[in-house]
Amino acid sequence: MxxxxxxxxxxxxxxxxxxxxxxxxxxxxxxxxxxxxxxxxxxxxxxxxxxxxxxxxxxxxxxxxxxxxxxxxxxxxxxxxxxxxxxxxxxxxxxxxxxxxxxxxxLPGPDEAKLTFLAVRRWFGWSAGRLLVLDIGGGSLEIAVGLDELPDVMESLPLGASRLTHDRLKGDPPGPEELRELRRYVRHEIAKGVSRVARVGRPDRVVITSKTFRQLARIAGAAPSAQGLYAPRSLRARDLTEWVPRLAQMSTAQRAGLPGVSEGRAAQLLAGAVVADAAFDLFNVEVADLCPWALREGVILRRLDTLVS
The missing domain is CATH 3.30.420.40 (ATPase, nucleotide binding domain)
Structure with a gap:
């Protein structure tokens, strides 16, 4: 169907x-x-x-x-x-x-995290072990961790790339104090949930989804979309750390010229990078794999699970 x-x-x-x-x-x-x-x-x-x-x-x-x-x-x-x-x-x-x-x-925020986690689990399978899934949307950051098809911990934080850009980054490019305040706020919000995630156990695999993460992985050297859905793609923490100050010095127009960055998303790429860098640091992530499935696929999979074969 x-x-x-x-x-x-x-x-x-x-x-x-x-x-x-x-x-x-x-x-x-x-x-x-x-x-x-x-x-x-x-x-x-x-x-x-x-x-x-x-x-x-x-x-x-x-x-x-x-x-x-x-x-x-x-x-x-x-x-x-x-x-x-x-x-x-x-x-x-x-x-x-x-x-x-x-x-x-x-969808409530935790349901976004749950359905995205379901999609990631189905994509990577049981052999991936305990998963930590991070998804940066326009309005929120979803965090989920678990060993089964549904996560043990689900968090939804008001740290979406579009929201932060609109509310907290006024300059183009933003000034150093503006960026510092954003970084402080983002890390404070993420730190609130670190202990809840840590209690579940260290993940065997960290997975990232969403357009923001895809663009960050692409500018850091991941395979372009032209190589297809199944090309392995990942993002390393050290690349993120290098790219945040570089993005902070670029205007929106300059970011739009980067590989894989669309004109409509260029303005919010810096805020997304700040969130990604903070999450990687606070959750001790060295490298994360990019999953092509996310919330939309999770919604479809939930519907398919209700069908009788």
């Missing part, structure tokens, strides 16, 4: 269509995405502005038509931190439902 998953994130509204059935791995069939940057379309009270709601409804309606045109039998639609934390989140959900007929499921 062809399933669609619509991910309304802080940066992007992403429709992914997969051909899947119980007992088989999902095969990507079509991808459609729009960079909406919903988390930045807010007022001083944290409510998504009317123009942002209108734009979201248009994008969701278009994605629904695309899914129908491509033969999707079912569409799973969800929203993450941008809608979850909006002061008018319920109003946004009601308007999307009224205008498009799409019922967005708002």
């Amino acid at each position: 062809r399933l669609g998953v619509l991910d309304v994130g802080s940066n992007t509204v992403h429709l992914l269509l997969l051909d899947a059935h119980a007992g088989a791995h999902p095969i990507p069939a079509f991808s459609h995405k729009v960079e909406l940057h919903l988390s930045q379309l807010t007022d001083e009270q944290g409510a998504i502005v009317p123009s942002g709601i209108e734009r979201l409804c248009y994008v969701v309606a278009h994605a629904l038509r695309v899914a129908e045109d491509k033969g999707a039998e079912e569409m799973l639609a969800f929203a993450t931190s941008a809608v979850r934390e909006a002061a008018n989140g319920d109003e946004v959900l009601a308007k999307v439902r009224e205008e498009t007929g799409v019922e967005l499921e708002v």
